[in-house]
Amino acid sequence: MLSFFLILFINIVYFIYQLLTDLLQKYLEKIKNVDIICGVPYTALPIATVLSLKTNIPMVMRRKEAKDYGTKKMIEGVFKKGDNCLIIEDVVTSGSSILETVEDLTAEGIKCSDVVVFLNREQGGAEYLKHNGVNMHSLLNLTDLMRYLKEEGCIDEKTVNKVSDYLHTTQVDHEALSKSLSKDRLYLSFAERAKIAKNPIAAKLFQIMATKQTTLCLAADLTDSTALLNLAEQAGPHICALKTHIDIVDDFHPNLIKPLREIANRHNFILFEDRKFCDIGKTIELQYSKGIYKISTWAQLVTAHALLGKGVLEVIKKSEGLEKRGVFLLAEASCSGTLIDAKYAKSTMKMAEEYPELVAGIVCQSPMFLNQPGLIQLTPGVQIDNKSDDVDQQYNSPEIVVTEKGCDIAVVGRGITKAADAALAAEKYRKILWDAYLQRIKKNHK
Ligand code: 6AU
16 A cells, blocks of 8 residues: 555656656757756756756766765766756845856856746746846736636635735845845955055055056966066066065075065056965964065065965064065965865865955856955966966966956966067956956846
């Protein structure tokens, strides 16, 4: 007897899923170029699974938490960067779960412009999604559902009115939602973000970016000090920061710092030493302020790894040197084969949030943080002509990093240092990056 009811139950569930996925399939015909589908975890997962089996369109799965073993990926499945993903959801109220899914998919380079939902509760979710660039298609909305149920005699007029009153009084607060959108750093201007930044160098950088109209950080990876000074002079008018690896300069002498600072002051850019500190606090303290480089006395910005914990930020905060300083924590790398995973990136982000006065931003490859407009996303691995170098570096174009990867400041090295005319190349990168930024913020200022 028990097995009879079990089989009956499974058949009913199967029948319902078949029915729902038949309806969904109709929508797939309307929405062009769907490469993959993804159900919003967890209720929509089985629906997306049945739809995937039926249509032969591959499915990816979003985890709510990264695993703490194995691959630790947030998105599981087979996909390519640039794939168009159709999102599936059962019921929509505010749309925020859908946007969380969109955020994780976008971080993997997957495009998400459409979502199909079974039931729209008509409480403002569709408008909120639209505002965030996602079109919502619903099979049914609550008003129609009430009407059908009443026509079939399942509910009376009183219940319909009750539901309708409820919907009117529980609309999603659009003002609060648009305020939260306006906090999204991708749509705020640098001038606005300068006022929000808690780290003084980040605030200064935002001001420089806004006034010089540049989001270009030059990676001046040269080994000769005269060539380094010449490059700083030529590119100076086009950049907001000059990033050095000071320990690669063959003929380094402390006397190099004075003219370098003079050029930086004259052209109004920040000196940034990409030291990528990663050691116990005491050692970093020495590496930061002692030795021949005395980084703390001239570099307003430095990079650091979060791998060994908070010690790095504690000592950079307290060491002797310049009064105002900032740190960029590295949360994602541009090279192939990196061991950094999503969980590590999230932990790095958490560490950054604990030191708002010190951390100027995050070195990363995707829009990891959206609601912290005071932080800067620094993205290396940017070049127009190449997709990779002959070792492990991977490049994206300047437009893509700004419009799709969430980059605020782009780091360009060999794209400029190897060009026949460094000043011309720097101006070319500056313009492309700036135009892409203007396009991006337009969304919020329409
Ligand atoms: O444009 P390139 O490839 O000539 O130079 C890229 C610069 C180099 C790297 O040390 C640095 O960016 N970099 C970083 C940074 C800035 O920390 C992180 C990363 O993931 N990839 C990367 O290339 O100076």
